[in-house]
Amino acid sequence: MKRFLRQGIGHYRTARLLSAVSLAALPSVAASAAPACAHTGGTDADACVTAAASSLRPLPADSVLRITFLDVGQGDAVLVQAPSGQVALIDAGRSDVVRILRQFGVSEIDLLVATHPHADHIGGMAGVIATFPVRFYMDNGQPHTTATYRRLLAALDARPEITYLEASPRTLTLGEVEIEVLPLLPPGSTQHNDRSVSLVVRYGNFTAFLSGDSEVRQLSHLVSQGAVHETTVLKAPHHGSDNGFTWDFLDMARPRVVVISVGRNPYGHPRPAAVQAYDASGATVFRTDLHGHVSVSGRQSGDYEVAVGGNVALRGNARGDEPGPVRIPVPGSDPGGARDAGIRIRVHADAPGNDHRNPNGEYAVIDNLESEDRVIGGWTLCDRANHCFTFPPDARLAAGGRLVVHTGSGSANGTRYYMGRRQAVWNNGGDTATLYDDTGAAVVMFSC
Numbered sequence: 001m002k003r004f005l006r007q008g009i010g011h012y013r014t015a016r017l018l019s020a021v022s023l024a025a026l027p028s029v030a031a032s033a034a035p036a037c038a039h040t041g042g043t044d045a046d047a048c049v050t051a052a053a054s055s056l057r058p059l060p061a062d063s064v065l066r067i068t069f070l071d072v073g074q075g076d077a078v079l080v081q082a083p084s085g086q087v088a089l090i091d092a093g094r095s096d097v098v099r100i101l102r103q104f105g106v107s108e109i110d111l112l113v114a115t116h117p118h119a120d121h122i123g124g125m126a127g128v129i130a131t132f133p134v135r136f137y138m139d140n141g142q143p144h145t146t147a148t149y150r151r152l153l154a155a156l157d158a159r160p161e162i163t164y165l166e167a168s169p170r171t172l173t174l175g176e177v178e179i180e181v182l183p184l185l186p187p188g189s190t191q192h193n194d195r196s197v198s199l200v201v202r203y204g205n206f207t208a209f210l211s212g213d214s215e216v217r218q219l220s221h222l223v224s225q226g227a228v229h230e231t232t233v234l235k236a237p238h239h240g241s242d243n244g245f246t247w248d249f250l251d252m253a254r255p256r257v258v259v260i261s262v263g264r265n266p267y268g269h270p271r272p273a274a275v276q277a278y279d280a281s282g283a284t285v286f287r288t289d290l291h292g293h294v295s296v297s298g299r300q301s302g303d304y305e306v307a308v309g310g311n312v313a314l315r316g317n318a319r320g321d322e323p324g325p326v327r328i329p330v331p332g333s334d335p336g337g338a339r340d341a342g343i344r345i346r347v348h349a350d351a352p353g354n355d356h357r358n359p360n361g362e363y364a365v366i367d368n369l370e371s372e373d374r375v376i377g378g379w380t381l382c383d384r385a386n387h388c389f390t391f392p393p394d395a396r397l398a399a400g401g402r403l404v405v406h407t408g409s410g411s412a413n414g415t416r417y418y419m420g421r422r423q424a425v426w427n428n429g430g431d432t433a434t435l436y437d438d439t440g441a442a443v444v445m446f447s448c
Helices: 003-007 009-016 035-039 042-054 098-103 125-131 147-157 216-224 247-253 272-280
Strands: 065-069 078-081 087-090 109-113 134-139 163-166 170-174 177-181 199-203 206-210 233-235 257-260 284-287 294-298 304-308 311-317 320-323 343-348 363-368 380-383 388-390 402-406 416-418 432-436 442-447
Touching: 065 199, 098 125, 109 125, 109 170, 125 134, 125 147, 206 294, 216 247, 247 272, 257 272, 257 294, 272 284, 284 304, 343 432, 343 442
Parallel strands: 087 109, 109 134, 134 163, 206 233, 233 257, 257 284, 402 416
Antiparallel strands: 065 078, 065 294, 078 087, 170 177, 177 199, 199 206, 294 304, 304 311, 311 320, 343 363, 363 402, 380 388, 380 432, 432 442
8 A cells, every 4th residue: 555545645645745835826737837736845836837827818807607506416526717727626525526517617626625524515526526626635634434535546646647735724716716714613623514624715706615524613713713705605504414413603704695505415415404493594595405506606806697407597796696587496396385376396316218309398287277377477486496388478378278388399389388498307306396477476386
């Protein structure tokens, strides 16, 4: 067994640590900086990365920072893409995320961060390291005994060109984006969750607070250190657990958007208390288990957009938020908790043959159980990933009548409508169908 596997991350840190280097920039692997920069220490390293940063081309006026909370089930993986192309990945879920990263155009990673060594955060990291060029790697320096952690060490051992960065308070520069590393509790003073590497990603007036699985003790520590300030986007700590927030923390962070990275789990995440607290803070809450990948595009002005399912779901600026065309289910709500309007939805998700080749073989059925017609022009039907269909202005659901919405293409006739999709939408393994009225209020939800 190689020495890093025998002696663990402590020896790995001693061998590769650049603790004396205050990084002025993390240039893209594809930029003009030579790979030798990763092995340089002290003043030479500062000069190397600064020169690379100064070579970046001028940015267009509408440049955006994109932060995508990847849908990796019960786990965390946050992709940060700077306007000029640099990439950071914070955590990598429980299993392989390479395919998802490629879908988002990732070919190399400048900064890879493991917030803490639990499998739902580092399970996919060995695959990332084996697949992509990686410049810098950071973790909390606290080892673990699991096979998943040892696989990560083995992957790092096989890539000696990767430079280890200590998670000490410092500010890194990812192109024109600043990443502030917040202070950790002392080593050995607490368990893994409360020593999660916590980061503030800042692009002008747009900020995002990312804190792994931090619980009450770490959040209170950050508040006491004066490290928590008003933020645009908050990744809910610990998958929306009720030990992943404090009111003092939320009062200081005042997030506009909260994203809960969560999947099917036995822990009851997200907990109702946490969802209610985020809601009470005035934030709009998104969940990867309901919305799929959640992408936030932020501008230096502080303006931002949140997109789910390829559609803009929310726009925000210094003057407040305005909803986009996508209707967003209320996270944590009971499927039966939508407004009772005498309307029933059923979904036939499993089309005959290949679902993607027979999109009209899957369809949603909407029944009016009342004795009066319902005008549903402008109403919207959405699946869990927010693939949506909006009924035309003259749409009407007759008393006791039925409408069918097919996934594929066709000619609407007043009782049959078509979403115009080329591939299947409804998930055979479990999905939701939510009908929203023209004000955005949920009318009825069906779980399949």
